[in-house]
Amino acid sequence: MEKKNAVELIQKLSNVYGISAFEDDVTRLFREEVAGTGKITEDHMRNVFVEHHHNNGQRPVVELDAHSDEVGFMVRAIKPNGQLMFVQVGGWALVTIPAQKVKVRNRNGEWISGIISSTPPHFMTPEERTRLPKMDELKIDVGATTAQEIIDDYQIEIGAPVVPDVTCEYNEHTGLFLGKAFDNRIGTALLASTLKDLAQTSLDIDLIAGLSSQEEVGDRGAEVVVRKIKPDLAIVFEGAPADDTVMPDYLIQAGLGRGPMLRDFDSTIVTNPHFQRYALDIAKENGIHTQRSVRTGGGQDGAIINRYNGAPTIVISVPVRYAHTPYCFIAYQDYADALQLAEKIICQLNAEVISKF
Ligand SMILES: [Zn+2]
CATH class of the missing domain: 2.40.30.40 (Peptidase M42, domain 2)
Structure with a gap:
Protein backbone atom coordinates (compact mmCIF):
# COMPACT_ATOMS: atom_id res chain seq x y z
CA MET A 1 0.00 0.00 0.00
CA GLU A 2 1.28 3.49 -0.83
CA LYS A 3 2.61 5.37 2.16
CA LYS A 4 0.23 8.32 1.82
CA ASN A 5 -2.81 6.02 1.80
CA ALA A 6 -1.46 3.95 4.66
CA VAL A 7 -0.83 7.01 6.84
CA GLU A 8 -4.37 8.23 6.21
CA LEU A 9 -5.84 4.80 6.95
CA ILE A 10 -3.91 4.41 10.20
CA GLN A 11 -5.02 7.86 11.36
CA LYS A 12 -8.66 7.15 10.54
CA LEU A 13 -8.57 3.80 12.32
CA SER A 14 -6.91 5.33 15.39
CA ASN A 15 -9.51 8.09 15.60
CA VAL A 16 -12.62 5.94 15.26
CA TYR A 17 -14.35 4.94 18.53
CA GLY A 18 -14.97 1.29 19.35
CA ILE A 19 -14.72 -0.43 22.70
CA SER A 20 -15.51 -4.15 22.90
CA ALA A 21 -18.94 -4.97 21.41
CA PHE A 22 -19.32 -1.38 20.18
CA GLU A 23 -17.04 -1.79 17.17
CA ASP A 24 -19.68 -0.76 14.59
CA ASP A 25 -17.80 2.34 13.41
CA VAL A 26 -14.55 0.39 13.12
CA THR A 27 -16.12 -2.38 11.08
CA ARG A 28 -17.85 0.17 8.83
CA LEU A 29 -14.54 1.88 8.11
CA PHE A 30 -12.78 -1.46 7.60
CA ARG A 31 -15.46 -2.70 5.22
CA GLU A 32 -15.29 0.47 3.15
CA GLU A 33 -11.52 0.13 2.97
CA VAL A 34 -11.51 -3.53 1.82
CA ALA A 35 -14.51 -3.28 -0.50
CA GLY A 36 -13.75 -5.18 -3.71
CA THR A 37 -11.02 -7.37 -2.21
CA GLY A 38 -13.26 -10.39 -1.60
CA LYS A 39 -16.57 -11.61 -0.26
CA ILE A 40 -17.35 -9.58 2.86
CA THR A 41 -19.75 -10.68 5.60
CA GLU A 42 -20.34 -9.52 9.17
CA ASP A 43 -21.97 -11.39 12.05
CA HIS A 44 -24.00 -10.08 14.99
CA MET A 45 -20.96 -9.95 17.20
CA ARG A 46 -19.38 -7.45 14.77
CA ASN A 47 -16.88 -9.98 13.46
CA VAL A 48 -16.08 -9.24 9.80
CA PHE A 49 -15.02 -11.94 7.35
CA VAL A 50 -13.34 -11.33 3.99
CA GLU A 51 -12.85 -14.29 1.67
CA HIS A 52 -10.30 -13.86 -1.13
CA HIS A 53 -11.85 -13.89 -4.62
CA HIS A 54 -9.76 -16.86 -5.76
CA ASN A 55 -10.62 -19.23 -2.89
CA ASN A 56 -11.77 -22.59 -4.28
CA GLY A 57 -12.35 -24.66 -1.15
CA GLN A 58 -9.72 -27.19 -2.20
CA ARG A 59 -6.64 -25.72 -0.54
CA PRO A 60 -5.40 -25.13 3.00
CA VAL A 61 -7.28 -22.30 4.70
CA VAL A 62 -5.14 -19.49 6.07
CA GLU A 63 -6.79 -17.16 8.57
CA LEU A 64 -5.58 -13.60 9.00
CA ASP A 65 -6.72 -12.12 12.29
CA ALA A 66 -6.79 -8.70 13.87
CA HIS A 67 -9.08 -7.46 16.61
CA SER A 68 -11.07 -4.30 16.11
CA ASP A 69 -11.83 -3.19 19.67
CA GLU A 70 -9.94 -0.78 21.92
CA VAL A 71 -9.77 -0.44 25.68
CA ASP A 165 -10.82 11.60 23.25
CA VAL A 166 -7.56 11.67 21.29
CA THR A 167 -6.87 12.73 17.70
CA CYS A 168 -4.07 10.93 15.90
CA GLU A 169 -1.10 12.97 14.64
CA TYR A 170 1.52 11.81 12.16
CA ASN A 171 4.96 13.40 12.16
CA GLU A 172 6.45 13.13 8.67
CA HIS A 173 9.91 13.96 9.98
CA THR A 174 10.12 11.27 12.67
CA GLY A 175 7.81 8.78 10.96
CA LEU A 176 5.86 8.39 14.22
CA PHE A 177 2.15 8.41 14.92
CA LEU A 178 0.86 9.71 18.25
CA GLY A 179 -2.69 8.63 18.99
CA LYS A 180 -4.95 6.19 20.77
CA ALA A 181 -6.01 2.60 20.16
CA PHE A 182 -3.05 1.38 18.09
CA ASP A 183 -3.78 -1.84 19.98
CA ASN A 184 -5.25 -2.93 17.75
CA ARG A 185 -6.09 -0.50 14.99
CA ILE A 186 -2.58 -0.94 13.64
CA GLY A 187 -3.40 -4.65 13.31
CA THR A 188 -6.67 -3.66 11.66
CA ALA A 189 -4.70 -1.47 9.23
CA LEU A 190 -2.35 -4.38 8.49
CA LEU A 191 -5.29 -6.68 7.82
CA ALA A 192 -6.89 -4.17 5.43
CA SER A 193 -3.59 -3.40 3.69
CA THR A 194 -2.77 -7.08 3.16
CA LEU A 195 -6.19 -7.73 1.66
CA LYS A 196 -5.89 -4.77 -0.69
CA ASP A 197 -2.33 -5.55 -1.78
CA LEU A 198 -3.12 -9.23 -2.45
CA ALA A 199 -6.61 -8.81 -3.91
CA GLN A 200 -5.47 -9.64 -7.45
CA THR A 201 -2.66 -12.05 -6.53
CA SER A 202 -3.14 -15.74 -7.20
CA LEU A 203 -2.23 -17.69 -4.12
CA ASP A 204 -1.73 -21.38 -3.41
CA ILE A 205 -3.93 -21.24 -0.32
CA ASP A 206 -7.47 -20.09 0.50
CA LEU A 207 -7.20 -16.80 2.35
CA ILE A 208 -9.85 -15.65 4.82
CA ALA A 209 -9.49 -12.55 6.97
CA GLY A 210 -11.33 -12.29 10.27
CA LEU A 211 -11.56 -8.90 11.92
CA SER A 212 -12.58 -10.10 15.38
CA SER A 213 -14.44 -8.24 18.07
CA GLN A 214 -13.98 -8.16 21.84
CA GLU A 215 -10.36 -9.24 22.22
CA GLU A 216 -9.79 -6.84 25.08
CA VAL A 217 -12.38 -8.58 27.26
CA GLY A 218 -11.03 -12.09 26.65
CA ASP A 219 -10.65 -12.91 22.92
CA ARG A 220 -14.40 -13.46 22.61
CA GLY A 221 -14.75 -12.59 18.93
CA ALA A 222 -11.83 -14.78 17.93
CA GLU A 223 -13.54 -17.80 19.52
CA VAL A 224 -16.47 -17.40 17.18
CA VAL A 225 -14.41 -16.47 14.14
CA VAL A 226 -12.10 -19.47 14.31
CA ARG A 227 -15.05 -21.88 14.41
CA LYS A 228 -16.40 -20.37 11.23
CA ILE A 229 -13.12 -20.16 9.32
CA LYS A 230 -11.67 -23.49 10.55
CA PRO A 231 -8.12 -22.52 9.56
CA ASP A 232 -5.18 -24.78 8.81
CA LEU A 233 -2.78 -21.93 9.54
CA ALA A 234 -3.09 -18.42 10.94
CA ILE A 235 -1.32 -15.10 11.12
CA VAL A 236 -2.38 -12.66 13.83
CA PHE A 237 -1.70 -8.94 13.51
CA GLU A 238 -1.33 -7.10 16.80
CA GLY A 239 -0.22 -3.87 18.37
CA ALA A 240 1.97 -5.12 21.21
CA PRO A 241 3.15 -3.07 24.17
CA ALA A 242 6.61 -1.65 23.46
CA ASP A 243 9.15 -2.33 26.17
CA ASP A 244 12.01 -0.02 25.18
CA THR A 245 11.19 2.63 27.78
CA VAL A 246 10.98 0.17 30.64
CA MET A 247 13.56 -2.56 30.02
CA PRO A 248 17.37 -2.59 30.05
CA ASP A 249 18.93 -2.92 26.56
CA TYR A 250 19.41 -6.65 26.75
CA LEU A 251 15.72 -7.23 27.53
CA ILE A 252 14.21 -5.00 24.86
CA GLN A 253 12.09 -7.28 22.67
CA ALA A 254 9.55 -4.82 21.25
CA GLY A 255 11.37 -1.54 20.71
CA LEU A 256 9.74 1.29 18.78
CA GLY A 257 11.11 1.44 15.23
CA ARG A 258 13.06 -1.81 15.51
CA GLY A 259 10.76 -3.85 13.31
CA PRO A 260 7.74 -6.09 13.81
CA MET A 261 7.86 -8.41 16.80
CA LEU A 262 7.19 -12.12 16.40
CA ARG A 263 6.40 -13.63 19.74
CA ASP A 264 7.75 -17.04 20.71
CA PHE A 265 5.89 -17.27 23.97
CA ASP A 266 3.34 -15.58 26.16
CA SER A 267 1.07 -16.84 28.90
CA THR A 268 -1.42 -18.21 26.35
CA ILE A 269 0.65 -19.60 23.46
CA VAL A 270 3.93 -21.29 22.63
CA THR A 271 4.27 -20.38 18.97
CA ASN A 272 4.66 -23.30 16.55
CA PRO A 273 8.47 -23.25 16.23
CA HIS A 274 8.48 -24.49 12.61
CA PHE A 275 6.17 -21.76 11.36
CA GLN A 276 8.02 -19.19 13.47
CA ARG A 277 11.34 -20.26 11.94
CA TYR A 278 9.87 -20.15 8.44
CA ALA A 279 8.64 -16.58 9.03
CA LEU A 280 11.94 -15.41 10.54
CA ASP A 281 13.89 -16.91 7.63
CA ILE A 282 11.69 -15.09 5.11
CA ALA A 283 12.30 -11.86 7.02
CA LYS A 284 16.04 -12.44 6.92
CA GLU A 285 16.09 -13.30 3.21
CA ASN A 286 14.27 -10.06 2.47
CA GLY A 287 16.27 -7.83 4.80
CA ILE A 288 13.26 -7.13 7.04
CA HIS A 289 14.19 -6.27 10.62
CA THR A 290 12.25 -8.31 13.18
CA GLN A 291 12.26 -8.69 16.94
CA ARG A 292 11.41 -11.80 18.91
CA SER A 293 9.86 -11.91 22.31
CA VAL A 294 9.43 -14.28 25.18
CA ARG A 295 6.86 -12.62 27.38
CA THR A 296 6.21 -13.35 31.02
CA GLY A 297 2.50 -12.49 30.70
CA GLY A 298 0.11 -11.30 28.03
CA GLY A 299 -2.12 -13.06 25.55
CA GLN A 300 -3.94 -12.49 22.29
CA ASP A 301 -6.26 -14.04 19.70
CA GLY A 302 -3.53 -16.37 18.40
CA ALA A 303 -3.96 -18.63 21.41
CA ILE A 304 -7.66 -19.14 20.70
CA ILE A 305 -7.00 -19.90 17.03
CA ASN A 306 -4.15 -22.25 17.83
CA ARG A 307 -6.16 -24.18 20.41
CA TYR A 308 -9.22 -24.65 18.23
CA ASN A 309 -7.71 -27.29 15.96
CA GLY A 310 -3.98 -26.82 16.39
CA ALA A 311 -3.43 -24.55 13.39
CA PRO A 312 0.16 -23.25 13.46
CA THR A 313 -0.17 -19.57 14.32
CA ILE A 314 2.29 -16.72 14.40
CA VAL A 315 1.73 -13.25 15.82
CA ILE A 316 3.21 -10.30 13.94
CA SER A 317 3.06 -7.23 16.16
CA VAL A 318 3.84 -3.56 15.74
CA PRO A 319 5.35 -2.20 18.97
CA VAL A 320 3.06 0.34 20.65
CA ARG A 321 4.61 2.61 23.26
CA TYR A 322 2.20 3.07 26.17
CA ALA A 323 -0.40 0.57 24.97
CA HIS A 324 -3.60 0.56 27.04
CA THR A 325 -3.24 4.27 27.82
CA PRO A 326 -4.88 7.14 25.91
CA TYR A 327 -1.68 8.33 24.20
CA CYS A 328 0.57 5.97 22.28
CA PHE A 329 3.40 6.08 19.73
CA ILE A 330 3.95 3.72 16.80
CA ALA A 331 6.46 3.91 13.93
CA TYR A 332 5.35 3.88 10.30
CA GLN A 333 8.35 1.74 9.39
CA ASP A 334 7.29 -1.02 11.79
CA TYR A 335 3.92 -1.13 10.06
CA ALA A 336 5.53 -1.19 6.59
CA ASP A 337 7.93 -3.98 7.60
CA ALA A 338 5.13 -6.03 9.18
CA LEU A 339 3.07 -5.68 6.02
CA GLN A 340 5.93 -6.68 3.74
CA LEU A 341 6.73 -9.70 5.89
CA ALA A 342 3.13 -10.92 6.04
CA GLU A 343 2.69 -10.61 2.30
CA LYS A 344 5.93 -12.45 1.53
CA ILE A 345 4.87 -15.28 3.85
CA ILE A 346 1.34 -15.55 2.41
CA CYS A 347 2.60 -15.61 -1.18
CA GLN A 348 4.97 -18.50 -0.47
CA LEU A 349 2.55 -20.67 1.48
CA ASN A 350 1.16 -23.86 -0.05
CA ALA A 351 -0.05 -27.27 1.13
CA GLU A 352 3.44 -28.76 1.10
CA VAL A 353 5.00 -25.94 3.10
CA ILE A 354 2.21 -26.08 5.67
CA SER A 355 2.47 -29.88 5.99
CA LYS A 356 6.04 -29.42 7.29
CA PHE A 357 4.98 -27.24 10.21
ZN1 LIG B 1 -4.80 -4.84 24.09
Whole structure:
Protein backbone atom coordinates (compact mmCIF):
# COMPACT_ATOMS: atom_id res chain seq x y z
CA MET A 1 0.00 0.00 0.00
CA GLU A 2 1.28 3.49 -0.83
CA LYS A 3 2.61 5.37 2.16
CA LYS A 4 0.23 8.32 1.82
CA ASN A 5 -2.81 6.02 1.80
CA ALA A 6 -1.46 3.95 4.66
CA VAL A 7 -0.83 7.01 6.84
CA GLU A 8 -4.37 8.23 6.21
CA LEU A 9 -5.84 4.80 6.95
CA ILE A 10 -3.91 4.41 10.20
CA GLN A 11 -5.02 7.86 11.36
CA LYS A 12 -8.66 7.15 10.54
CA LEU A 13 -8.57 3.80 12.32
CA SER A 14 -6.91 5.33 15.39
CA ASN A 15 -9.51 8.09 15.60
CA VAL A 16 -12.62 5.94 15.26
CA TYR A 17 -14.35 4.94 18.53
CA GLY A 18 -14.97 1.29 19.35
CA ILE A 19 -14.72 -0.43 22.70
CA SER A 20 -15.51 -4.15 22.90
CA ALA A 21 -18.94 -4.97 21.41
CA PHE A 22 -19.32 -1.38 20.18
CA GLU A 23 -17.04 -1.79 17.17
CA ASP A 24 -19.68 -0.76 14.59
CA ASP A 25 -17.80 2.34 13.41
CA VAL A 26 -14.55 0.39 13.12
CA THR A 27 -16.12 -2.38 11.08
CA ARG A 28 -17.85 0.17 8.83
CA LEU A 29 -14.54 1.88 8.11
CA PHE A 30 -12.78 -1.46 7.60
CA ARG A 31 -15.46 -2.70 5.22
CA GLU A 32 -15.29 0.47 3.15
CA GLU A 33 -11.52 0.13 2.97
CA VAL A 34 -11.51 -3.53 1.82
CA ALA A 35 -14.51 -3.28 -0.50
CA GLY A 36 -13.75 -5.18 -3.71
CA THR A 37 -11.02 -7.37 -2.21
CA GLY A 38 -13.26 -10.39 -1.60
CA LYS A 39 -16.57 -11.61 -0.26
CA ILE A 40 -17.35 -9.58 2.86
CA THR A 41 -19.75 -10.68 5.60
CA GLU A 42 -20.34 -9.52 9.17
CA ASP A 43 -21.97 -11.39 12.05
CA HIS A 44 -24.00 -10.08 14.99
CA MET A 45 -20.96 -9.95 17.20
CA ARG A 46 -19.38 -7.45 14.77
CA ASN A 47 -16.88 -9.98 13.46
CA VAL A 48 -16.08 -9.24 9.80
CA PHE A 49 -15.02 -11.94 7.35
CA VAL A 50 -13.34 -11.33 3.99
CA GLU A 51 -12.85 -14.29 1.67
CA HIS A 52 -10.30 -13.86 -1.13
CA HIS A 53 -11.85 -13.89 -4.62
CA HIS A 54 -9.76 -16.86 -5.76
CA ASN A 55 -10.62 -19.23 -2.89
CA ASN A 56 -11.77 -22.59 -4.28
CA GLY A 57 -12.35 -24.66 -1.15
CA GLN A 58 -9.72 -27.19 -2.20
CA ARG A 59 -6.64 -25.72 -0.54
CA PRO A 60 -5.40 -25.13 3.00
CA VAL A 61 -7.28 -22.30 4.70
CA VAL A 62 -5.14 -19.49 6.07
CA GLU A 63 -6.79 -17.16 8.57
CA LEU A 64 -5.58 -13.60 9.00
CA ASP A 65 -6.72 -12.12 12.29
CA ALA A 66 -6.79 -8.70 13.87
CA HIS A 67 -9.08 -7.46 16.61
CA SER A 68 -11.07 -4.30 16.11
CA ASP A 69 -11.83 -3.19 19.67
CA GLU A 70 -9.94 -0.78 21.92
CA VAL A 71 -9.77 -0.44 25.68
CA GLY A 72 -12.21 2.03 27.19
CA PHE A 73 -14.93 2.33 29.79
CA MET A 74 -18.67 1.89 30.33
CA VAL A 75 -21.11 3.97 32.37
CA ARG A 76 -22.12 2.01 35.45
CA ALA A 77 -24.44 4.41 37.25
CA ILE A 78 -25.58 8.02 37.33
CA LYS A 79 -25.02 9.83 40.62
CA PRO A 80 -27.60 12.32 41.93
CA ASN A 81 -25.12 15.16 41.22
CA GLY A 82 -24.93 14.23 37.54
CA GLN A 83 -21.53 12.52 37.64
CA LEU A 84 -21.15 9.14 35.95
CA MET A 85 -19.70 6.12 37.69
CA PHE A 86 -17.92 3.81 35.27
CA VAL A 87 -16.13 0.48 34.89
CA GLN A 88 -13.07 -0.43 32.84
CA VAL A 89 -13.58 -2.32 29.58
CA GLY A 90 -10.22 -4.00 28.99
CA GLY A 91 -7.13 -3.63 31.12
CA TRP A 92 -6.12 -0.19 32.38
CA ALA A 93 -3.56 0.85 34.96
CA LEU A 94 -5.34 3.15 37.39
CA VAL A 95 -2.54 5.69 37.26
CA THR A 96 -3.30 6.53 33.59
CA ILE A 97 -7.05 7.12 34.03
CA PRO A 98 -7.61 10.35 36.01
CA ALA A 99 -7.88 13.75 34.28
CA GLN A 100 -8.35 12.32 30.78
CA LYS A 101 -10.73 13.85 28.29
CA VAL A 102 -13.25 11.25 27.09
CA LYS A 103 -16.25 10.85 24.81
CA VAL A 104 -19.46 9.22 26.08
CA ARG A 105 -21.97 7.92 23.54
CA ASN A 106 -25.55 8.86 24.32
CA ARG A 107 -28.68 7.00 23.28
CA ASN A 108 -28.86 8.93 19.99
CA GLY A 109 -25.35 7.89 19.03
CA GLU A 110 -23.86 11.34 19.71
CA TRP A 111 -20.46 11.48 21.39
CA ILE A 112 -20.52 13.81 24.39
CA SER A 113 -17.27 15.29 25.73
CA GLY A 114 -16.42 14.69 29.36
CA ILE A 115 -13.59 14.66 31.88
CA ILE A 116 -12.55 11.88 34.20
CA SER A 117 -12.76 13.90 37.34
CA SER A 118 -11.11 13.61 40.68
CA THR A 119 -11.07 15.77 43.77
CA PRO A 120 -9.23 19.08 43.17
CA PRO A 121 -6.01 19.38 45.23
CA HIS A 122 -7.59 22.24 47.20
CA PHE A 123 -9.98 19.81 48.81
CA MET A 124 -7.49 17.02 49.43
CA THR A 125 -5.69 16.25 52.64
CA PRO A 126 -1.85 16.15 52.34
CA GLU A 127 -2.10 12.35 52.48
CA GLU A 128 -4.67 12.22 49.68
CA ARG A 129 -2.45 14.32 47.40
CA THR A 130 0.29 11.70 47.41
CA ARG A 131 -1.81 8.61 46.76
CA LEU A 132 -3.69 7.34 43.75
CA PRO A 133 -7.47 7.63 43.87
CA LYS A 134 -9.39 4.36 44.01
CA MET A 135 -11.31 3.32 40.90
CA ASP A 136 -14.67 4.00 42.55
CA GLU A 137 -13.55 7.52 43.49
CA LEU A 138 -13.18 8.43 39.80
CA LYS A 139 -16.20 9.79 37.96
CA ILE A 140 -16.93 11.08 34.49
CA ASP A 141 -18.16 14.65 34.42
CA VAL A 142 -19.91 15.86 31.27
CA GLY A 143 -20.87 19.16 32.87
CA ALA A 144 -24.25 18.14 34.28
CA THR A 145 -25.43 19.00 37.78
CA THR A 146 -28.26 16.53 38.32
CA ALA A 147 -29.07 12.98 37.29
CA GLN A 148 -32.21 14.23 35.60
CA GLU A 149 -30.11 16.46 33.36
CA ILE A 150 -28.01 13.46 32.32
CA ILE A 151 -31.13 11.50 31.39
CA ASP A 152 -33.22 14.29 29.82
CA ASP A 153 -30.68 16.69 28.30
CA TYR A 154 -27.54 14.65 27.70
CA GLN A 155 -29.54 11.49 26.94
CA ILE A 156 -26.84 9.36 28.52
CA GLU A 157 -27.85 5.96 29.88
CA ILE A 158 -26.31 3.21 31.96
CA GLY A 159 -24.30 0.97 29.62
CA ALA A 160 -23.02 3.86 27.50
CA PRO A 161 -19.58 3.23 25.97
CA VAL A 162 -16.75 5.65 26.76
CA VAL A 163 -13.48 6.16 24.86
CA PRO A 164 -10.45 8.42 25.30
CA ASP A 165 -10.82 11.60 23.25
CA VAL A 166 -7.56 11.67 21.29
CA THR A 167 -6.87 12.73 17.70
CA CYS A 168 -4.07 10.93 15.90
CA GLU A 169 -1.10 12.97 14.64
CA TYR A 170 1.52 11.81 12.16
CA ASN A 171 4.96 13.40 12.16
CA GLU A 172 6.45 13.13 8.67
CA HIS A 173 9.91 13.96 9.98
CA THR A 174 10.12 11.27 12.67
CA GLY A 175 7.81 8.78 10.96
CA LEU A 176 5.86 8.39 14.22
CA PHE A 177 2.15 8.41 14.92
CA LEU A 178 0.86 9.71 18.25
CA GLY A 179 -2.69 8.63 18.99
CA LYS A 180 -4.95 6.19 20.77
CA ALA A 181 -6.01 2.60 20.16
CA PHE A 182 -3.05 1.38 18.09
CA ASP A 183 -3.78 -1.84 19.98
CA ASN A 184 -5.25 -2.93 17.75
CA ARG A 185 -6.09 -0.50 14.99
CA ILE A 186 -2.58 -0.94 13.64
CA GLY A 187 -3.40 -4.65 13.31
CA THR A 188 -6.67 -3.66 11.66
CA ALA A 189 -4.70 -1.47 9.23
CA LEU A 190 -2.35 -4.38 8.49
CA LEU A 191 -5.29 -6.68 7.82
CA ALA A 192 -6.89 -4.17 5.43
CA SER A 193 -3.59 -3.40 3.69
CA THR A 194 -2.77 -7.08 3.16
CA LEU A 195 -6.19 -7.73 1.66
CA LYS A 196 -5.89 -4.77 -0.69
CA ASP A 197 -2.33 -5.55 -1.78
CA LEU A 198 -3.12 -9.23 -2.45
CA ALA A 199 -6.61 -8.81 -3.91
CA GLN A 200 -5.47 -9.64 -7.45
CA THR A 201 -2.66 -12.05 -6.53
CA SER A 202 -3.14 -15.74 -7.20
CA LEU A 203 -2.23 -17.69 -4.12
CA ASP A 204 -1.73 -21.38 -3.41
CA ILE A 205 -3.93 -21.24 -0.32
CA ASP A 206 -7.47 -20.09 0.50
CA LEU A 207 -7.20 -16.80 2.35
CA ILE A 208 -9.85 -15.65 4.82
CA ALA A 209 -9.49 -12.55 6.97
CA GLY A 210 -11.33 -12.29 10.27
CA LEU A 211 -11.56 -8.90 11.92
CA SER A 212 -12.58 -10.10 15.38
CA SER A 213 -14.44 -8.24 18.07
CA GLN A 214 -13.98 -8.16 21.84
CA GLU A 215 -10.36 -9.24 22.22
CA GLU A 216 -9.79 -6.84 25.08
CA VAL A 217 -12.38 -8.58 27.26
CA GLY A 218 -11.03 -12.09 26.65
CA ASP A 219 -10.65 -12.91 22.92
CA ARG A 220 -14.40 -13.46 22.61
CA GLY A 221 -14.75 -12.59 18.93
CA ALA A 222 -11.83 -14.78 17.93
CA GLU A 223 -13.54 -17.80 19.52
CA VAL A 224 -16.47 -17.40 17.18
CA VAL A 225 -14.41 -16.47 14.14
CA VAL A 226 -12.10 -19.47 14.31
CA ARG A 227 -15.05 -21.88 14.41
CA LYS A 228 -16.40 -20.37 11.23
CA ILE A 229 -13.12 -20.16 9.32
CA LYS A 230 -11.67 -23.49 10.55
CA PRO A 231 -8.12 -22.52 9.56
CA ASP A 232 -5.18 -24.78 8.81
CA LEU A 233 -2.78 -21.93 9.54
CA ALA A 234 -3.09 -18.42 10.94
CA ILE A 235 -1.32 -15.10 11.12
CA VAL A 236 -2.38 -12.66 13.83
CA PHE A 237 -1.70 -8.94 13.51
CA GLU A 238 -1.33 -7.10 16.80
CA GLY A 239 -0.22 -3.87 18.37
CA ALA A 240 1.97 -5.12 21.21
CA PRO A 241 3.15 -3.07 24.17
CA ALA A 242 6.61 -1.65 23.46
CA ASP A 243 9.15 -2.33 26.17
CA ASP A 244 12.01 -0.02 25.18
CA THR A 245 11.19 2.63 27.78
CA VAL A 246 10.98 0.17 30.64
CA MET A 247 13.56 -2.56 30.02
CA PRO A 248 17.37 -2.59 30.05
CA ASP A 249 18.93 -2.92 26.56
CA TYR A 250 19.41 -6.65 26.75
CA LEU A 251 15.72 -7.23 27.53
CA ILE A 252 14.21 -5.00 24.86
CA GLN A 253 12.09 -7.28 22.67
CA ALA A 254 9.55 -4.82 21.25
CA GLY A 255 11.37 -1.54 20.71
CA LEU A 256 9.74 1.29 18.78
CA GLY A 257 11.11 1.44 15.23
CA ARG A 258 13.06 -1.81 15.51
CA GLY A 259 10.76 -3.85 13.31
CA PRO A 260 7.74 -6.09 13.81
CA MET A 261 7.86 -8.41 16.80
CA LEU A 262 7.19 -12.12 16.40
CA ARG A 263 6.40 -13.63 19.74
CA ASP A 264 7.75 -17.04 20.71
CA PHE A 265 5.89 -17.27 23.97
CA ASP A 266 3.34 -15.58 26.16
CA SER A 267 1.07 -16.84 28.90
CA THR A 268 -1.42 -18.21 26.35
CA ILE A 269 0.65 -19.60 23.46
CA VAL A 270 3.93 -21.29 22.63
CA THR A 271 4.27 -20.38 18.97
CA ASN A 272 4.66 -23.30 16.55
CA PRO A 273 8.47 -23.25 16.23
CA HIS A 274 8.48 -24.49 12.61
CA PHE A 275 6.17 -21.76 11.36
CA GLN A 276 8.02 -19.19 13.47
CA ARG A 277 11.34 -20.26 11.94
CA TYR A 278 9.87 -20.15 8.44
CA ALA A 279 8.64 -16.58 9.03
CA LEU A 280 11.94 -15.41 10.54
CA ASP A 281 13.89 -16.91 7.63
CA ILE A 282 11.69 -15.09 5.11
CA ALA A 283 12.30 -11.86 7.02
CA LYS A 284 16.04 -12.44 6.92
CA GLU A 285 16.09 -13.30 3.21
CA ASN A 286 14.27 -10.06 2.47
CA GLY A 287 16.27 -7.83 4.80
CA ILE A 288 13.26 -7.13 7.04
CA HIS A 289 14.19 -6.27 10.62
CA THR A 290 12.25 -8.31 13.18
CA GLN A 291 12.26 -8.69 16.94
CA ARG A 292 11.41 -11.80 18.91
CA SER A 293 9.86 -11.91 22.31
CA VAL A 294 9.43 -14.28 25.18
CA ARG A 295 6.86 -12.62 27.38
CA THR A 296 6.21 -13.35 31.02
CA GLY A 297 2.50 -12.49 30.70
CA GLY A 298 0.11 -11.30 28.03
CA GLY A 299 -2.12 -13.06 25.55
CA GLN A 300 -3.94 -12.49 22.29
CA ASP A 301 -6.26 -14.04 19.70
CA GLY A 302 -3.53 -16.37 18.40
CA ALA A 303 -3.96 -18.63 21.41
CA ILE A 304 -7.66 -19.14 20.70
CA ILE A 305 -7.00 -19.90 17.03
CA ASN A 306 -4.15 -22.25 17.83
CA ARG A 307 -6.16 -24.18 20.41
CA TYR A 308 -9.22 -24.65 18.23
CA ASN A 309 -7.71 -27.29 15.96
CA GLY A 310 -3.98 -26.82 16.39
CA ALA A 311 -3.43 -24.55 13.39
CA PRO A 312 0.16 -23.25 13.46
CA THR A 313 -0.17 -19.57 14.32
CA ILE A 314 2.29 -16.72 14.40
CA VAL A 315 1.73 -13.25 15.82
CA ILE A 316 3.21 -10.30 13.94
CA SER A 317 3.06 -7.23 16.16
CA VAL A 318 3.84 -3.56 15.74
CA PRO A 319 5.35 -2.20 18.97
CA VAL A 320 3.06 0.34 20.65
CA ARG A 321 4.61 2.61 23.26
CA TYR A 322 2.20 3.07 26.17
CA ALA A 323 -0.40 0.57 24.97
CA HIS A 324 -3.60 0.56 27.04
CA THR A 325 -3.24 4.27 27.82
CA PRO A 326 -4.88 7.14 25.91
CA TYR A 327 -1.68 8.33 24.20
CA CYS A 328 0.57 5.97 22.28
CA PHE A 329 3.40 6.08 19.73
CA ILE A 330 3.95 3.72 16.80
CA ALA A 331 6.46 3.91 13.93
CA TYR A 332 5.35 3.88 10.30
CA GLN A 333 8.35 1.74 9.39
CA ASP A 334 7.29 -1.02 11.79
CA TYR A 335 3.92 -1.13 10.06
CA ALA A 336 5.53 -1.19 6.59
CA ASP A 337 7.93 -3.98 7.60
CA ALA A 338 5.13 -6.03 9.18
CA LEU A 339 3.07 -5.68 6.02
CA GLN A 340 5.93 -6.68 3.74
CA LEU A 341 6.73 -9.70 5.89
CA ALA A 342 3.13 -10.92 6.04
CA GLU A 343 2.69 -10.61 2.30
CA LYS A 344 5.93 -12.45 1.53
CA ILE A 345 4.87 -15.28 3.85
CA ILE A 346 1.34 -15.55 2.41
CA CYS A 347 2.60 -15.61 -1.18
CA GLN A 348 4.97 -18.50 -0.47
CA LEU A 349 2.55 -20.67 1.48
CA ASN A 350 1.16 -23.86 -0.05
CA ALA A 351 -0.05 -27.27 1.13
CA GLU A 352 3.44 -28.76 1.10
CA VAL A 353 5.00 -25.94 3.10
CA ILE A 354 2.21 -26.08 5.67
CA SER A 355 2.47 -29.88 5.99
CA LYS A 356 6.04 -29.42 7.29
CA PHE A 357 4.98 -27.24 10.21
ZN1 LIG B 1 -4.80 -4.84 24.09
